[in-house]
Amino acid sequence: MLKWPFAFFSEVLNHYDCFLYVCIVFNIQQVLGRYNIAISISLQIVIDVRNTYETRIGKFKRAVDPCTTAFREFPAWVDDQFQLGESDGQHTVQEFDILKKNSGLQDQKKLPRVAMYCTGGIRCEKASSFLLSKGFKEVYHLEGGILKYLEEVPKTESLWEGECFVFDKRVSVEHGLVQGSFKLCYGCKQPVSDEDMESPYWEYGVSCPYCFASKSEEEKERARARQRQFETWGVIGGLDKGRRSTGADDDKVRETKRLPNPI
Template sequence: MNQENTQIVATFYKFVSLPDFAEKQEPLLSYCLSQDIKGTILLAAEGINGTIAGSRQSIDAVFAYLRSDRCLADLEHKESYAQTPPFERMKVRLKPEIVTLGLPEVDPNQQVGIYVTPAEWNDLISDPEVTVIDTRNEYEVRIGTFQGANNPHTNSFREFPEYVQHHLNPNQHKKVALFCTGGIRCEKASSFMLSQGFTEVYHLKGGILKYLAEIPAAESLWEGECFVFDERVAVRHGLAAGSHELCFCCGHPIAEPDKASPHYEEGISCPYCFAQLTQEKRVRQQEKWRQYQLQQVSPPDS
C-alpha cells in the first residue's frame, strides 16, 4: 500500500447529551473542510456518530477538535485504511437519532445495559440461561454470527422493537446479551429493552470488530465473517480482509458459492436480486456495468 496516498478511515460514536447539537453543525463542517476531511457525521440530542476519511495529520486534527469539547473529551474511534478516497464530500447532518431505531424517546444517556468486554463475552454467551441476539440486519447475519445467537431476521434496525414485542418476554427471557458490528446498535437496543421491562440486558462493548481484534481464533465463538461498511466488505479474526465482495447490482455481500448460482452474472445480478431483475432493469444494469468497466481501464490522465 502506498503510504503517501493512504487514507485513514475513522469510525466513531458516542451517546452523550448534546442539547446544543444544532449549533455545532456549521463550525464542525467548516473545520473538517479546512482539514480536507470527507465523510459523514451525524449530530443529535443523543450524541454523535460518524465515519470520516483523510490523511493521518487531518484525522488527528479533527479528533483533537472534537475532544476539545468537554462532552466529547473521551470520544473513542476505530481506524482502517483505504488506498483511494472512500467519500466524495463532507457532510454534517442533524438527525432525531444518531442510529435510527425509530423511537427518539429511547435514550441510552438515561439508561443502558451492562457493557461486556470481549474477554468476558464467551463466558456470558455460553450460559444456557442467556438469550443471545444479533441486532444486525439479515444480510449481515447471513455471512457470520456468534454460535447460538438468535437472528431476528430484520431488514433494518427500525424493525428491532417489533421483533422484541413478538418474540421476547421479560418474564421468560431473564438474561439477554446483544451484539452488533461496532457497538452502537446493541447499545441502543439495550436501552430499548430496559424500557420494555427487561432487567438484565448485556451488550458487547466495541462490538464484533473489537472481539475479532482481541480474541484469538482458537478461542473464538464467532463463525463466518463480519460485514463492514467499507471497501473491505467483510473481515475475519484479526480484522484480516474476508472473502466476500458486493454484488454490483444490489450491494448484497456475496461469496464464492453465490457465484456458482445460475442467478449470478457478474455486474448484472446475484441470487439475492435476480428475482427483481426485469428485462428493462437488466438493460440498464448492463450499461452501468459497461461504463464501470470503461472507467476501470481508462488511463489516469484521460
C-alpha cells in the first residue's frame, strides 16, 4: 500500500499559510504517523523536486524525476510537462504519460493533483508556491521531507528505494538516518559509490565518472595541485588546524618573524 504523509497547501486570503496534514493512500483506513489524516486520492502525480545527482542514488517508488541539474530548471520543466510540450528526460515523459493514462487525465489543460518531496522540505515550499501560482488547485508535499520519512518509517513499511543524499560530511543516509555508503567527489561535489571509485575516471580529489568528461585538463591539473596542497599542509579546520605540526613536513614550514610590540 502507498503511504504518503504529505502536507496539503490551500490558498487562504492570498496567503499560503493554511495547511492540513494528510496521507495519500489507496486504502482510506490506512493511516501513517501521528501527523497524518488518511484520504483517498484517485488522481495524483508524485514528483521528486531534487536534482539528478540526488535522485540517482535513491527516490520513492513510482516518483517522477524531472532530471534537473539545478532547482532553477524546475519551472521550465513544469511548463513543458503540464502545458506546452515534453521534457528532455525520456524516462520522465514515459512515467508521466502512464500516470496520466491510468488516472484518466486526458486533457493536459486539466491540472492534476500533485504531490512533491525533497530532502528536508524547503525546496517543496518554493515549488508549492510556484505550482499554486500556475493554477494548480491541489498541491501536496512530504511533511519534514525525506529525512523525516526515513527517521520515522520502518524500512519494512517504507516506499523509499536507495539512499538519500545530504549536504554534510555523511554524504548519504539510510533508514533511521544511519550514514550511507556513498562518498563525495571533491571535483564536482557529487556522491560516488564504491563501484564508481573503481572506474578509470576516478581520481581522488580530481574527478569521477560523472564529471571527468566535463572537466578540461587545465581544471584537472588545478584540482591535482589543490589535492597535493591538502595532503602536504592539511585542511583548514582539520585536526592539524591547517598544517602538519609533526613529522618530516615540519622542515617545509617557513619560519615567521614576530613583529615588535607597538610602542
